Amino acid sequence: MKLTKEVKIGMAGIVALCVLIYGINYLKGIHLFKPTSYFYVQFQDINGLTKSSPVFADGFRVGIVRALHYDYTRPGNVLAEIEVEPDLRIPKGSTAELVAEMLGGVKMTLLLANNPRERYQVGDTIPGRLNSGMMDQAAKMLPQLEKMMPKLDSILTSLNTLLADPALTATLHNVEDLTASMAGTSRQLQSLMKNDIPQLTAKLNHIGENVEAMTDNLKQIDYAAAMQKVDATLANVRSLTDKLNQPDNTVGLLLNDPALYQNLNATTANAAALLEDLKAHPKRYVHFSLFGKKDK
Numbered sequence: 001m002k003l004t005k006e007v008k009i010g011m012a013g014i015v016a017l018c019v020l021i022y023g024i025n026y027l028k029g030i031h032l033f034k035p036t037s038y039f040y041v042q043f044q045d046i047n048g049l050t051k052s053s054p055v056f057a058d059g060f061r062v063g064i065v066r067a068l069h070y071d072y073t074r075p076g077n078v079l080a081e082i083e084v085e086p087d088l089r090i091p092k093g094s095t096a097e098l099v100a101e102m103l104g105g106v107k108m109t110l111l112l113a114n115n116p117r118e119r120y121q122v123g124d125t126i127p128g129r130l131n132s133g134m135m136d137q138a139a140k141m142l143p144q145l146e147k148m149m150p151k152l153d154s155i156l157t158s159l160n161t162l163l164a165d166p167a168l169t170a171t172l173h174n175v176e177d178l179t180a181s182m183a184g185t186s187r188q189l190q191s192l193m194k195n196d197i198p199q200l201t202a203k204l205n206h207i208g209e210n211v212e213a214m215t216d217n218l219k220q221i222d223y224a225a226a227m228q229k230v231d232a233t234l235a236n237v238r239s240l241t242d243k244l245n246q247p248d249n250t251v252g253l254l255l256n257d258p259a260l261y262q263n264l265n266a267t268t269a270n271a272a273a274l275l276e277d278l279k280a281h282p283k284r285y286v287h288f289s290l291f292g293k294k295d296k
Contacts, residue, residue: 037088038066039120041080041096041108041128049098049106055082057110062088065108080128082108091115096128 043049046068055063063084071077082096093113098106110126120126162168277284 037086037122038081038083039090039123040125041082042125043078043080043096043098043128043130044076045130046078046080047098047100047106047130049080049108053106053108055084055108055110057088057112062110079125080108084110090120090126092118092120094120094126096126098128098130100131 049065049068051065051068053065054061055065063082065080066083067081069079069081071079080096084090090110091113093115095111095113097109097111099109100106108128
């Protein structure tokens with residue numbers, strides 16, 4: 001049968017429409033010719049969940065949201081039809097969680113339970129819940145922040161008063177001067193460590209070498225012979241002392257004869273009296289005359 005031009009155009013249009021439908025679904029993540037399993041997830045609030053949103057399990061994408069149905073017979077309940085891979089086994093006790101992302105999107109995560117005996121069958125309904133994540137935590141923190149606002153205002157007021165205090169400026173200047181002094185001290189210390197410390201170390205090393213040489217010299221001294229010489233010297237001194245204490249010699253007589261001592265004292269006293277009389281009456285001992293000696 002010969003196809004007319006109109007029939008060919010119609011068939012081409014149908015094929016193009018099928019390709020377009022398949023392409024749109026493929027871009028949405030829906031594979032028309034791939035076997036899948038479907039389940040229902042019941043929520044009270046889907047928080048902006050849309051069709052074709054991804055479904056994750058343990059961080060891995062396992063399906064998509066195929067459709068959303070509002071339960072008009074029981075207001076406040078929304079059924080989300082999800083399409084997952086047929087190999088995914090969902091144990092009973094598992095739940096689905098909606099997590100709000102930072103950029104405003106919402107993703108569904110299957111929290112698989114540890115139940116190896118029972119599992120959900122295709123078409124069963126899985127309980128779901130909403131997890132607002134960081135936004136929920138931020139909402140819980142708002143009342144606490146509201147309570148803290150008066151304290152923050154008081155702290156800011158105190159801080160402004162402190163910053164306006166002239167003493168703070170003076171303190172900062174003092175800190176600046178102290179920092180400059182510390183910098184100068186640090187430079188002096190560096191100069192000391194660079195110049196004086198090496199010289200001092202060299203002198204200490206030289207002194208150490210001298211001490212070491214002195215120690216070596218002391219090690220070489222014959223202490224026994226030196227002590228013998230000292231003993232001999234002390235014996236000579238002792239002998240000399242004994243001789244000085246004996247009256248059988250001139251020095252011993254001078255040191256031990258009391259009569260000689262008394263005579264010396266008397267002679268000294270007479271000499272002192274003679275000098276006193278000479279000072280008092282000099283004419284008795286010396287006579288000067290320009291015209292000759294006169295008879296007394």
